[in-house]
Amino acid sequence: MTKQEMAEKDYLAGMKYKDIAAKYEVSINTVKSWKKRNGWVRGAPKKKSVHPKTKKVAPKKEIPAVKELVEDTDLTDKQKTFCMYYLQRYNATWAYQKAYDSTYETAMTSGSRLLRNDKVKSYLSKLKTQQAQDLYLTANDILLRYVHQATSNVNDVLSFRTEKHLAYYKIRDANGPYEDGGGKFRYEPKINPETGEQDFYYEHIVELKDSKDIDTSNIKSIRIDKGEPVVEMEDKQKAMQILLDRLPEPEVNDDSTNSLLNAIGAGLKKIWSDRDDKEK
Incomplete structure (x- = not known):
């Protein structure tokens, strides 16, 4: 049984918002959003029917799974859903289509605009942090994989x-x-x-x-x-470029620079000399 399902039972049993929030270590706003989203109603009468009929209900759109939504946010449910989908493919157009059920043309402009929203950016940042904690993975772990790839050899x-x-x-x-x-x-x-x-x-x-x-x-x-x-x-050059883009510029002193330039100059002179010898 999920945390929300257990919280619903406590709510229907008469427990207060603040007590439920404390019990499951979430905010009061989260409990209220669970109530609204799942339609919790205390004391709702049970309807009986002599001839029960099967009612067709449109399937509820599934939202990408994340253990717990980041709390204390002013975003709408659709904005949150957009963020969840965005973290699946990092494609704002696709995420907007999935969250708002819009056309491709609308999603092309609205998705990128929503992605620039400060509250959405903040929410995405928190979700990324949460995902990293769940995966036990950091940017350094990924960079280490690129180091391993860049130094690999066919031998x-x-x-x-x-x-x-x-x-x-x-x-x-x-x-x-x-x-x-x-x-x-x-x-x-x-x-x-x-x-x-x-x-x-x-x-x-x-x-x-x-x-x-x-x-x-x-x-x-x-x-x-x-x-x-x-x-x-795997592509070593690509891995090296990714690492170079993320590492600080190397410190080069005048002596090492001059040595490098002298070596390059000597090499070029030899090439020109060999070419002149062949032409004679």
């Missing part, structure tokens, strides 16, 4: 190694020790004409790490293409 998921193999010719031979669909064959070493020694080649191997050793939180997708794993990580 966290894939392992790379190179193996050296000797090179052989595959020669068909009726007396060969090996056999395939084309018949018997043997292998002969492939000799490098320059060194006179057996030639070799390198094989580059990419393998997916064991799932128990992988942090999947930074992986966008994994697929196998032509027998090789292909991993797409």
Whole structure:
């Protein structure tokens, strides 16, 4: 049974507003709003009907669930409903349509105007604080996730190694020790004409790490293409930009600035020098 349902029983039993408010740790205004919204009436006579008829009632529009509405506000019920819907998608037009059952054209202008209302902004701020407490989540928690994303590396998921193999010719031979669909064959070493020694080649191997050793939180997708794993990580540049937008500007002294400029200048001079050498 919800807090409102228990409060209704106490109200119908004759308990006063202030006593109900104290019992359930809410304000008197909240108790009054519960009464008005749910139609609590003390001593309402029970109607009896010999031939009861089923009455069709239009379904009541559901308001997005929040544990407890923020108390002591002068907003109307529709304004509060707008705020609840807005926190679902952060879309003022959609929230206004849902709360006021209006056309899209009306919601386009009225939604943004309502969002600029000082009382609405204050109410939204309180609701966000309440949501954060319910979720045990802060802005720092989200920024830490971006830090984790920005510092992720494909090496966290894939392992790379190179193996050296000797090179052989595959020669068909009726007396060969090996056999395939084309018949018997043997292998002969492939000799490098320059060194006179057996030639070799390198094989580059990419393998997916064991799932128990992988942090999947930074992986966008994994697929196998032509027998090789292909991993797409979350956007590191986007995460870095988000962090840069929220972190203070770095302090740079004159010495470090000059060192950086000198390094850039030296690099450019080398590029120009190499280009001039090629043109000569």
